[in-house]
Amino acid sequence: MSISNSTELICFLVLAFVVILGSLGVVLLGNIVYSAFLLGGVFMAVAGLYLLLNASFVAAAQVLVYVGAVNVLILFAIMLVNKREDLKPIPGLQLRRFLSAGICLGLLVLMFRVVLITPWSLPGPAAIGEGATVRIGEHLFTDYLLPFELASVLLLMAMIGAIVLARRDIQTVDVGTGNEVNQSLIEKAGTPLLVDKTTT
Amino acid sequence: MFSLPGYDAFLGFLIISAAVPILALVTNKVLAPKSSAGERELTYESGMEPIGGAWIQFNIRYYMFALVFVIFDVETVFLYPWAVAFHRLGLLAFIEALVFIAILVVALAYAWRKGALEWS
Numbered sequence: 001m002s003i004s005n006s007t008e009l010i011c012f013l014v015l016a017f018v019v020i021l022g023s024l025g026v027v028l029l030g031n032i033v034y035s036a037f038l039l040g041g042v043f044m045a046v047a048g049l050y051l052l053l054n055a056s057f058v059a060a061a062q063v064l065v066y067v068g069a070v071n072v073l074i075l076f077a078i079m080l081v082n083k084r085e086d087l088k089p090i091p092g093l094q095l096r097r098f099l100s101a102g103i104c105l106g107l108l109v110l111m112f113r114v115v116l117i118t119p120w121s122l123p124g125p126a127a128i129g130e131g132a133t134v135r136i137g138e139h140l141f142t143d144y145l146l147p148f149e150l151a152s153v154l155l156l157m158a159m160i161g162a163i164v165l166a167r168r169d170i171q172t173v174d175v176g177t178g179n180e181v182n183q184s185l186i187e188k189a190g191t192p193l194l195v196d197k198t199t200t
Numbered sequence: 201m202f203s204l205p206g207y208d209a210f211l212g213f214l215i216i217s218a219a220v221p222i223l224a225l226v227t228n229k230v231l232a233p234k235s236s237a238g239e240r241e242l243t244y245e246s247g248m249e250p251i252g253g254a255w256i257q258f259n260i261r262y263y264m265f266a267l268v269f270v271i272f273d274v275e276t277v278f279l280y281p282w283a284v285a286f287h288r289l290g291l292l293a294f295i296e297a298l299v300f301i302a303i304l305v306v307a308l309a310y311a312w313r314k315g316a317l318e319w320s
Binding site: 011051057060064069073077135138140141148152162163166 | 211276281289
């Protein structure tokens with residue numbers, strides 16, 4: 001075994017360990033803030049796995065989109081929940097657990113099947129580094145052109161949907177003062193967030 | 201086959217940057233005198249006395265900015281391969297990318313018009 005091979009093996013083992021441990025932490029920890037931060041770590045480790053597979057563009061996209069945007073969004077959503085509520089026990093918890101365990105096992109079996117029946121040999125030499133990104137660009141603008149343009153329409157729909165949902169007015173009470181605060185996502189003519197101290 | 205040209209330095213940086221906090225914490229543990237009197241147990245917060253827990257309620261408007269950010273983040277990721285392969289792709293791909301950007305400019309204009317980019 002050459003040095004580079006053993007380096008790769010060590011990197012893979014460390015990353016796999018981080019992914020498995022982090023995912024278990026995401027599921028099992030009680031505090032969802034910890035879970036969200038661990039999820040970011042898991043995403044980073046998955047990006048490392050992509051790097052090991054010579055897919056540097058996919059790794060960069062993983063860090064940019066999942067760690068930089070999606071995980072931040074999840075954290076904001078958690079931070080919007082003011083305090084930990086006492087959760088009521090769900091009726092039929094045991095049955096639900098068995099059901100979800102069955103579904104997860106089915107997905108695992110499906111994944112094993114995919115691993116076993118996929119022909120893993122590549123048609124031609126694998127592109128490495130920047131060559132891989134160039135190849136992604138070529139595919140994106142020739143045979144995957146329609147999905148690429150549809151993606152922009154999907155993003156437009158997502159944006160409009162988010163804004164329409166966010167425009168509903170939500171009135172909440174300020175914890176400190178007891179006054180009503182305009183918590184709608186988009187600022188209307190209500191109270192400005194940063195109150196100018198000099199005029200009041 | 202492990203062939204990541206140029207990533208040897210990255211691995212070195214990763215190891216060194218992982219070693220920095222570990223060394224700092226371990227040296228602190230070994231060298232610093234142990235005392236839990238006074239304010240030693242308090243969380244450090246820029247010299248102020250910390251108030252309340254760490255889990256505070258964010259202003260809900262940050263969420264809107266994060267949503268808008270996600271949209272344009274994904275747009276950047278889609279445009280990067282086009283920029284890298286620009287010389288190979290030619291005029292047609294340029295027009296296709298312009299269509300892509302134009303559709304997202306509509307999204308930006310909508311967000312702007314509806315005031316999603318304004319703070320107060």
